[in-house]
Amino acid sequence: MPHDSSVQSYACVIVLSPEGRIQAISDNPPTGLGADAGALIGEPASRLFSEATLQRINATKTNGAPHPIPLTAGEPVDWNGWQCLPRRRPQGLLLEIEPRSADRSQVFVPELTLRDFNDAIEATTTTQQLLQTVCNRLGTLFGFGRAVVFEVDQEANGFVSTEYNDGSFPLLHGVHYRPEDFADTGHDLYATESVLNVITQPGGPVRMIGDVGGFEDVIRQCIGCRLPHPLIYAFMEELEIKTILSLALYNHGELWGFIFGHAHDTIHLDYQLRTFIHLVGSLTSQALTYRESDQAHRHWLASDHLRARMRENIARATTVVEGLQQADPSLLDVVPNTGGAAILLENQFVTLGATPTAEQVLDLLAWAGKVVDSQAIYTHAHLEAVYPPAANFTDTASGIMLVPLNTRCTDWIAWFRPEFVEEVTYGSLNPEAQPDEGSRFQLTAEVRRGYSLPWTAVDLDAARNLQSYIRDVVMEKYSQLSRVNHQLQMAYEEMQSFSYTVSHDLRAPLRGIDGFAEIFIEDYGAKIDAQGQALIHTIQQNAARMNQYIADILELSRVGRTRLTVENCSVYDLVRTTMEALNADQPAPVEVNLEENMPLIRGDAQLLGVVFHHLLSNAIKYSPSTRPPEITVGFRRSNEFGDGEFFVADKGIGIPPLHQDRVFGMFNRLVTQHDYAGHGVGLAIVRSIIIRHGGQIRIESQVGRGATFLFYTDPHELREIKTN
Amino acid sequence: MYTNQILLAEDDTTDAEFFRRALSRLDSPPELVWCKNGVEALEGLATYSETASLPRLAILDIKMPGMSGLEVLEKLKSDARTKDMPVIIMSSSDEPQDIARAYDYGANGYLVKPSRFQDLRELVGSINYFWIKTNRLRPASS
Structure with missing residues (x-):
C-alpha cells in the first residue's frame, strides 16, 4: 500500500486537527482560493467553511455514518454546490467534500x-x-x-x-x-x-498533502473517493x-x-x-x-435417508472402516459427483472407485496432516496449485475434499473429483504469455486443465455430518475398548492369583495321596503281593502326574507374575545354554544349526530362555526317531528397518494347519501321551511369554514336513504387570 | 538346655500326620507338640514357665486360620522369653517373595513342603541333626 495516502480526484478530502486547523488536504483544493494545497496546512478551518457549517461539522458524533452538509453560497470559498461528509474519530475530523449527483427527483424517489x-x-x-x-x-x-x-x-x-x-x-x-x-x-x-x-480522471489520483495523522485506514477503506486496486485502472483503460x-x-x-x-x-x-x-x-x-x-x-432433507443408512451401516459393522466400505450407500453416494474415495482409519487403508495410487494418496494425506486444521474440512478444486505432485494424478484427483477424523490428523476420509476439462474464456491473457503494455485484459480462450467441478456447501455439509458421526462412534468404541481392556486386565490378574492359590491348595491333598501311598509301601509293602503293590504304584503314578500338571500351571501363572528385566539378549547364548541342559538327557548330543548375523532379541533373559527351552525341546521330541534331529534357529527379515521374526524350525512330524491354533492352548496335544512324553503346556507358556513381551508367535507347518515357529518381541509394547 | 520337643503349628491334619510319621522314623526322635493353629501355638508356648524349658524348635505353616504363621513368628520374636527360640517356616509356596518375607519377619529357616515321603524324611532328618547339634552349645549369655 502506498505510504502517502491518495484519493480519487473527483472529491476533496480534508483532515482537521482537534483544534480545528487544517492538518492535511488533498492536492485539489477548490479553485478561487488563491492558494495551493500546501499553503493551507495549519490554517484554521474557517478559511474554508462558514461559522454555521463549522458548527454542524463539529456536532458530528464519533464513528457514526456521516450526515451530509450542503455547502451553499454563504461559504468563504466557492464549493460549487458540493456537500461535506464529516467523519469524527478520536484523532480529529476527516471531511470528504464531493459533488452532488444530477437532480433526478422527478424520476427517482x-x-x-x-x-x-x-x-x-x-x-x-x-x-x-x-x-x-x-x-x-x-x-x-x-x-x-x-x-x-x-x-x-x-x-x-x-x-x-x-x-x-x-x-x-x-x-x-x-x-x-x-x-x-x-x-x-x-x-x-x-x-x-x-x-x-x-x-x-485525467491526471489520475491526487495525493494527500500534510499529515493525515491516523486516518490512513479511513482514507483507504471508508470514504467514497477511496482508491480501487491499481489493476482496476488498467482494466478500465484497456476496455475503455x-x-x-x-x-x-x-x-x-x-x-x-x-x-x-x-x-x-x-x-x-x-x-x-x-x-x-x-x-x-x-x-x-x-x-x-x-x-x-x-x-x-x-x-439436505432429500439426502437425509442416505446419511441415515450410512450411519446404520457403520453402527452395525464390526469396524468403522467396514461400515464405510459398504456399497449401499457408498461414500460416493453420500457426496455425489465424486469419482473415488479413500479411508485411513484404525490402521486400515481402503480406497473406493477411481483414486490415485495408494502411495500417492498416503503421501497426500501425510502432507495434509501438516496443513489442515483438525476441526476443518479441506477442499480444493485445482490441487496442483497447492500440492505440485497432484499434477501426476489430475485424471483421478484434480479436486479433493479431505476430512480429518482425529485431532492428530492421522485418520482421514478423502473424496476425489476427476479432472473436468473444459474450454474456458478468460478475460485476461495467460500470465505466462508476457503481455505488452496495455494488453492484459484480452479475451483468451484456453482449455482449462487440472480443475475439477467445484465443491459446494452441500458437499461440505454432508462430509461434516459424517465426520462428526464417525468421531462419536470412534470415541465410543475407544472408551468401550478401554473398559474392555481394563476388564481384561483385571480378569487376567484374578486368574493369575487364582492359579497361584489353587495350585498351592491342590498340593496339600496330593501330598496326602502320594506321600501316604509311599508310607503304605514302606510299612506294608512286604505284606502284600505284587498285584497289590502294582495297584499302589498306579496311585502314586497318577499323583505324580497330577503334581506335574500343577507344576506346569504354576509355571504358566508365574510368567505373568514375575517382574521383567529387559535387556538385549544374544540368541546364540540363549540357544547354547538351553542345548547344554537338554543334551544332558539325550543319548547323543543334538546339534542345532544357528544362522549367521542374527540380531539381538530384546526381553527378559530368563523367560526368553524358557521360550527356547520349550521350542527346542519340542523340536527334538517331535523329530523322526530314524535320524538325528535337524533343527535351525535364525531370523527372517521383513523390511529394511530391522523388523522381522526369529524362528525355530525342525524337520519333524509337523502340525496340520487346522490344528495350528490349538497347539498353543493348555494341555492340548495332538498326539497320544504314550508316543511322546510331556504334558503339552510348554507352548502355552511360550505364547504367554511372547505376548508378555508385546510380540506374537505363529506357526508355518505341514504334516510330515516339519514345523517352523516364528516369533518376535516388541520392546515398545512390553507390558509390566504389577506383582503382588 | 531346651527340652527335646519340637512344636509344629499346622492346620492341615494330613500334613501334620505326614510330618509326624517322618519324624517318628528318626533314631530317638524328639517329642512332637502339635498345635492346630497360631493362637493355640502361642497359648501353648505361654504355658512354659521358663525359657530353658521351651521346645528347641518351632515349625510353623504360613497359611492357618485366624493368625498366620508369620504373625505368630512376629509375636515370638518380639517377646523376650521366646525370641531366641529357633523358628522354621514350612510352606507349600516356593515363591521368592514369600521366602523373602518370612526372613524379614525373622525366620531362622524356610523350607518347602516336599510331596514325597522320602524327601520329607531326609528333610526332617537334617533339621533334627542341625538343631540338636547346635543346641548343645549354650548361648554365651543366658
Missing part, C-alpha cells in the same frame, strides 16, 4: 424506488432470476451500459455469471478471471463499505470504461462476489445514491443467503 427493488427481488424464485433482476435495474436506473455479477470462488478465481448489457459493450457473460486479475488484497476495500464508485460501480455481495456474512456496473461516460454517484445502492446490495445479499440456505436445506 429513493423510498419508492427501493420498494420497487424489494418487490422485484421478492418476486424472483431462483438465484439466477434474483441476480438478473438486480443487474437489469441497476444498469437502467443509473445509466450503466453493462452490469455483471462477478462470482468469486475459494481460490479467488472469478466468473461472470450474470449480465445486463444494452449493446454498447462487448458481452462478458461466462468469462473467467484468474486470481491475479482481481487480487483479493482488493477485497478489503469493501470491508467497511460495500459500494465503490471509480471514475477515471470511464466509470465503474462496484457493489460487494455477501452470503452468510462471507464475501460472495460483486456486481460491477460499467459505463463509457462519467457517472458520479453521490453519497445519497451510494447509500441507496448499499441498501440494494444488502437486500440482494440477504435474498442470496436465504435462497442458498433454502436450497441447501431442501437438498
Whole structure:
C-alpha cells in the first residue's frame, strides 16, 4: 500500500486537527482560493467553511455514518454546490467534500424506488432470476451500459455469471478471471463499505498533502473517493470504461462476489445514491443467503435417508472402516459427483472407485496432516496449485475434499473429483504469455486443465455430518475398548492369583495321596503281593502326574507374575545354554544349526530362555526317531528397518494347519501321551511369554514336513504387570 | 538346655500326620507338640514357665486360620522369653517373595513342603541333626 495516502480526484478530502486547523488536504483544493494545497496546512478551518457549517461539522458524533452538509453560497470559498461528509474519530475530523449527483427527483424517489427493488427481488424464485433482476435495474436506473455479477470462488478465481448489457459493450457473460486479475488484497476495500464508485480522471489520483495523522485506514477503506486496486485502472483503460460501480455481495456474512456496473461516460454517484445502492446490495445479499440456505436445506432433507443408512451401516459393522466400505450407500453416494474415495482409519487403508495410487494418496494425506486444521474440512478444486505432485494424478484427483477424523490428523476420509476439462474464456491473457503494455485484459480462450467441478456447501455439509458421526462412534468404541481392556486386565490378574492359590491348595491333598501311598509301601509293602503293590504304584503314578500338571500351571501363572528385566539378549547364548541342559538327557548330543548375523532379541533373559527351552525341546521330541534331529534357529527379515521374526524350525512330524491354533492352548496335544512324553503346556507358556513381551508367535507347518515357529518381541509394547 | 520337643503349628491334619510319621522314623526322635493353629501355638508356648524349658524348635505353616504363621513368628520374636527360640517356616509356596518375607519377619529357616515321603524324611532328618547339634552349645549369655 502506498505510504502517502491518495484519493480519487473527483472529491476533496480534508483532515482537521482537534483544534480545528487544517492538518492535511488533498492536492485539489477548490479553485478561487488563491492558494495551493500546501499553503493551507495549519490554517484554521474557517478559511474554508462558514461559522454555521463549522458548527454542524463539529456536532458530528464519533464513528457514526456521516450526515451530509450542503455547502451553499454563504461559504468563504466557492464549493460549487458540493456537500461535506464529516467523519469524527478520536484523532480529529476527516471531511470528504464531493459533488452532488444530477437532480433526478422527478424520476427517482429513493423510498419508492427501493420498494420497487424489494418487490422485484421478492418476486424472483431462483438465484439466477434474483441476480438478473438486480443487474437489469441497476444498469437502467443509473445509466450503466453493462452490469455483471462477478462470482468469486475459494481460490479467488472469478466468473461472470450474470449480465445486463444494452449493446454498447462487448458481452462478458461466462468469462473467467484468474486470481491475479482481481487480487483479493482488493477485497478489503469493501470491508467497511460495500459500494465503490471509480471514475477515471485525467491526471489520475491526487495525493494527500500534510499529515493525515491516523486516518490512513479511513482514507483507504471508508470514504467514497477511496482508491480501487491499481489493476482496476488498467482494466478500465484497456476496455475503455470511464466509470465503474462496484457493489460487494455477501452470503452468510462471507464475501460472495460483486456486481460491477460499467459505463463509457462519467457517472458520479453521490453519497445519497451510494447509500441507496448499499441498501440494494444488502437486500440482494440477504435474498442470496436465504435462497442458498433454502436450497441447501431442501437438498439436505432429500439426502437425509442416505446419511441415515450410512450411519446404520457403520453402527452395525464390526469396524468403522467396514461400515464405510459398504456399497449401499457408498461414500460416493453420500457426496455425489465424486469419482473415488479413500479411508485411513484404525490402521486400515481402503480406497473406493477411481483414486490415485495408494502411495500417492498416503503421501497426500501425510502432507495434509501438516496443513489442515483438525476441526476443518479441506477442499480444493485445482490441487496442483497447492500440492505440485497432484499434477501426476489430475485424471483421478484434480479436486479433493479431505476430512480429518482425529485431532492428530492421522485418520482421514478423502473424496476425489476427476479432472473436468473444459474450454474456458478468460478475460485476461495467460500470465505466462508476457503481455505488452496495455494488453492484459484480452479475451483468451484456453482449455482449462487440472480443475475439477467445484465443491459446494452441500458437499461440505454432508462430509461434516459424517465426520462428526464417525468421531462419536470412534470415541465410543475407544472408551468401550478401554473398559474392555481394563476388564481384561483385571480378569487376567484374578486368574493369575487364582492359579497361584489353587495350585498351592491342590498340593496339600496330593501330598496326602502320594506321600501316604509311599508310607503304605514302606510299612506294608512286604505284606502284600505284587498285584497289590502294582495297584499302589498306579496311585502314586497318577499323583505324580497330577503334581506335574500343577507344576506346569504354576509355571504358566508365574510368567505373568514375575517382574521383567529387559535387556538385549544374544540368541546364540540363549540357544547354547538351553542345548547344554537338554543334551544332558539325550543319548547323543543334538546339534542345532544357528544362522549367521542374527540380531539381538530384546526381553527378559530368563523367560526368553524358557521360550527356547520349550521350542527346542519340542523340536527334538517331535523329530523322526530314524535320524538325528535337524533343527535351525535364525531370523527372517521383513523390511529394511530391522523388523522381522526369529524362528525355530525342525524337520519333524509337523502340525496340520487346522490344528495350528490349538497347539498353543493348555494341555492340548495332538498326539497320544504314550508316543511322546510331556504334558503339552510348554507352548502355552511360550505364547504367554511372547505376548508378555508385546510380540506374537505363529506357526508355518505341514504334516510330515516339519514345523517352523516364528516369533518376535516388541520392546515398545512390553507390558509390566504389577506383582503382588 | 531346651527340652527335646519340637512344636509344629499346622492346620492341615494330613500334613501334620505326614510330618509326624517322618519324624517318628528318626533314631530317638524328639517329642512332637502339635498345635492346630497360631493362637493355640502361642497359648501353648505361654504355658512354659521358663525359657530353658521351651521346645528347641518351632515349625510353623504360613497359611492357618485366624493368625498366620508369620504373625505368630512376629509375636515370638518380639517377646523376650521366646525370641531366641529357633523358628522354621514350612510352606507349600516356593515363591521368592514369600521366602523373602518370612526372613524379614525373622525366620531362622524356610523350607518347602516336599510331596514325597522320602524327601520329607531326609528333610526332617537334617533339621533334627542341625538343631540338636547346635543346641548343645549354650548361648554365651543366658
